[in-house]
Amino acid sequence: MIEISTSSTTTTLVITGDLDLAERDQFPEVTARIVGLRRQLLVIDMCRVTFMDSTGAAFLISLADAGRRRGGATVLRGAADRELFVLEICGALELFRIDTDHRCELGAGALPTSRDAPAPA
Structure with a gap:
């Protein structure tokens, strides 16, 4: 499932489940929809x-490429090592x-993963 929310400067994309x-x-x-919103910052949760x-x-x-062509930036939030590797x-x-x-x-329905572990001290 993919959910989109916006503020005056940011679009946030929340992805749940498989992205395949x-x-x-x-x-x-x-x-x-995201390109049409024309926000400078895209946060992908x-x-x-x-x-x-x-x-x-x-x-x-x-x-990310579409945002960069418009002078924007794309942030990955909560990406696990396996997604960063891909x-x-x-x-x-x-x-x-x-x-x-x-x-x-x-949260409700979330599965614990290695990304939920606290950062090492």
Whole structure:
């Protein structure tokens, strides 16, 4: 599931579940909505992503590239090492700012993952 919310300067995309080939049919509509909002900052909340393949990575890359062409920035919040690895393998990690300070909260329906662990002291 993908939810979009906005403020005057930011669009936030919250992704829950898998971000993969099976979800690709919704990517064009979501992309069009986000690009149409024309916000300078896109925050992609990945705290509840359970799996991402190269199709999901291509979706995120297209969002980041569209924002960069307009002079904006894309932030990944709550991305686990496995998702960052997929983006790195695709050669696209430099398109994103990584929010290393964010700590995902466990909410209703969220599955605990390694990203929920507190930062080492």
